[in-house]
Amino acid sequence: MDEKNSLPEPSIFERMRNRLxxxxxxxxxxxxxxxxxxxxxxxxHPAKVEVSSMKWTYTWGLGGLAALLMIILGLTGIVLLNNxxxxxxxxxxxxLEINSNVWFGELIRNLHHWSANLLIVVSVLHLIRVFVxxxxxxxxxxxxxxxxxxxxxxxGANFTGYLLPWDQLAYWAITVGTSILSYVPLIGQWLxxxxxxxxxxxxxxxxxxxxxxxxxxxxxxxGLMSYHFWRVRKDGGLTVPKSSKQTEDPKPERVxxxxxxxxxxxxxxxxxxxxxxxxxxxxxxxxxxxxxxxMSPNPAKAPWYFMGLxxxxxxxxxxxGAIVIxxxxxxxxxxxxxxxxxPKSVGVYFRSRRxxxxxLLAVGIALIATPSWVLLDEYxxxxxxxxxxxxxxxxxxxxxxxxxxLPLLLLDSWIQNSFKADTEERVLFIASFLxxxxxxxxxxxxxxxxxxxxxxxxxxxPIVTH
Amino acid sequence: xxxxxxxxxxxxRDFLKAAWMFLGGIAALETAGIFIAYLQxxxxxxxxxxxxxxxxxxxxxxxxxxxxxxxxxxxxxxxxGGFLAVYHRCTHLGxxxxxDQTAQKxxxxxxxxxxxRQGVVENSPAPRPLDLFALTIEDGELKVDTGTIxxxxxxxxxxxxxx
Ligand code: HEM
Ligand code: HEM
Ligand code: FES
Numbered sequence: 235m236d237e238k239n240s241l242p243e244p245s246i247f248e249r250m251r252n253r254l255x256x257x258x259x260x261x262x263x264x265x266x267x268x269x270x271x272x273x274x275x276x277x278x279h280p281a282k283v284e285v286s287s288m289k290w291t292y293t294w295g296l297g298g299l300a301a302l303l304m305i306i307l308g309l310t311g312i313v314l315l316n317n318x319x320x321x322x323x324x325x326x327x328x329x330l331e332i333n334s335n336v337w338f339g340e341l342i343r344n345l346h347h348w349s350a351n352l353l354i355v356v357s358v359l360h361l362i363r364v365f366v367x368x369x370x371x372x373x374x375x376x377x378x379x380x381x382x383x384x385x386x387x388x389x390g391a392n393f394t395g396y397l398l399p400w401d402q403l404a405y406w407a408i409t410v411g412t413s414i415l416s417y418v419p420l421i422g423q424w425l426x427x428x429x430x431x432x433x434x435x436x437x438x439x440x441x442x443x444x445x446x447x448x449x450x451x452x453x454x455x456x457g458l459m460s461y462h463f464w465r466v467r468k469d470g471g472l473t474v475p476k477s478s479k480q481t482e483d484p485k486p487e488r489v490x491x492x493x494x495x496x497x498x499x500x501x502x503x504x505x506x507x508x509x510x511x512x513x514x515x516x517x518x519x520x521x522x523x524x525x526x527x528x529m530s531p532n533p534a535k536a537p538w539y540f541m542g543l544x545x546x547x548x549x550x551x552x553x554x555g556a557i558v559i560x561x562x563x564x565x566x567x568x569x570x571x572x573x574x575x576x577p578k579s580v581g582v583y584f585r586s587r588r589x590x591x592x593x594l595l596a597v598g599i600a601l602i603a604t605p606s607w608v609l610l611d612e613y614x615x616x617x618x619x620x621x622x623x624x625x626x627x628x629x630x631x632x633x634x635x636x637x638x639x640l641p642l643l644l645l646d647s648w649i650q651n652s653f654k655a656d657t658e659e660r661v662l663f664i665a666s667f668l669x670x671x672x673x674x675x676x677x678x679x680x681x682x683x684x685x686x687x688x689x690x691x692x693x694x695x696p697i698v699t700h
Numbered sequence: 701x702x703x704x705x706x707x708x709x710x711x712x713r714d715f716l717k718a719a720w721m722f723l724g725g726i727a728a729l730e731t732a733g734i735f736i737a738y739l740q741x742x743x744x745x746x747x748x749x750x751x752x753x754x755x756x757x758x759x760x761x762x763x764x765x766x767x768x769x770x771x772x773x774x775x776x777x778x779x780x781g782g783f784l785a786v787y788h789r790c791t792h793l794g795x796x797x798x799x800d801q802t803a804q805k806x807x808x809x810x811x812x813x814x815x816x817r818q819g820v821v822e823n824s825p826a827p828r829p830l831d832l833f834a835l836t837i838e839d840g841e842l843k844v845d846t847g848t849i850x851x852x853x854x855x856x857x858x859x860x861x862x863x
Contacts, residue, residue, distance in 0.1 A: 413794035432741045528769050530795035532809030626827055686812040
């Protein structure tokens, strides 16, 4: 390689290689760094990174893992296209075929399925990491907004993908999920018909979802993802981790991206790919019988990531449970960076020592309060019975909502008075409380709801046979 | 559009700019309209959505509930001989509601909404009674128009059709 000039006639491969790296690979750090200035890696990363930002326990590699999953989803998705027809009943037959008659078909499908589900978990954990380290404050608020948009699109991709196998699971989860739309005031019915392409989930729905799943949604996600990466650079790299005792920003100490960061990323991606492959080999993606519009299974559950929402629906009038509360939550998440501004605690996990205690407190209270409220509402409270002449929107919606919000306001003023919590700690407290409550609702929905949506212990769950 | 160049403060340049913006706005609206119209549901002929004949009056004894799967509805015959065509889709979140013969009510498997034989909510979370389809009786034959879904807030005797 070093004597490339002494060769009179370089082969075509050598010439190609020389075009790509005319100088060969230099042996010193500096030379390496210069060489890759215009390479692909440095389109994504800066040439140098902060040592402390690379600390494994700061980001947990979550953003990188999300990116890896996106790539796996893109690749497996594209090859699945070769064996899949979005028609009724061919879609279901194709999945059976993929599972039994296509080389590595089941592996590819499992990989797509599990990566998609893991992506939701990872995106949410990444969001939490960014939130608890205050990494969304100016100048990074735009990247937070893009992140939230990507999270919503990831949910959209999962939801549209869910219908594609056209089994009972898919059919009823999508029926229940899309019916939520019909509660949007004024345009709800029209909107649902538009999305479904008819009065109920059918062949047109499958085609609509398929086209969204393989074109619009991935295109927009991949576009936003590129922008997300570019913004990380543009905003001066990652936030720098600090401990709560540090008042000054730590002294910058930087190393070259290549090899220090890239090596780690490579090993990380390799290990996760191996883990995913193993998992996909061992655990098959669920598939039930072919969709049967005349028979709803008991219980009919939404996809697991919407079980928290479905649990809310059991307790509130749908307009409140499916539209009002989720809209408030999404607006709240979008606007977080605009009222939590203190730049001092950026990079400190949980803001401060007091912040850490308050978070623990919030999680603890939510752990007790949420199941209690679910049990109470299930067995004791009966708003529609107590207020029989009221419109159910009030009796079963706005009034219970107010009854729940009141203690939250009291808690907030309590931590302000007794703990002297400032704005950033209050935001942390309330967000931790609500988030924990939502996780618990999701867990209850997934594991504790049985036939007729009654509460059971998971180890006592009756099995319904039809 | 009267031509009054002296009194208008609008220069020729500004006018053209505004005109272009206006045209651009119209074009954008038209495009959006085309897309929305294009995406409107394509109605399937026959089957669900058209007029369905579930049978003759005498096929349904008084006090009976009969499922007509391809029409997505139940024919409910009341004690005094009247008819209702009740859409089998739960008004909560769209599950198909089976008729429970022993309990004598509609019980939704999804979130346990319950409806009496007229389709009126006995147990939430369903927010309103089961929807109806328009039902007519011609020459002793029932005809149900599944193209129009009738939403209602309560049960009224006017909803019942008598032969
Ligand atoms: C769904 C796909 C996503 C991908 C592929 C992705 C990727 C990344 C990557 C690779 C980083 C670099 C540092 C790290 O790993 O933490 C990062 C940082 C960041 N992400 Fe994401 N992200 C995604 C979703 C989100 C979401 C849902 C949010 C928040 C709502 C978000 C907000 C941010 C912010 C604010 C930073 C800068 C953090 C800092 O400077 O410390 N991202 N993202
Ligand atoms: C963020 C990205 C994506 C997510 C979260 C996602 C999610 C999903 C999910 C949950 C399923 C159902 C899998 C099952 O249970 O069988 C699915 C199926 C499918 N996806 Fe994706 N997907 C993504 C990207 C893509 C892309 C880019 C393509 C192709 C261009 C694609 C093509 C397909 C096909 C053909 C199926 C049907 C085959 C099957 O169900 O296994 N997906 N997707
Ligand atoms: S869909 Fe019937 S109770 Fe929810």
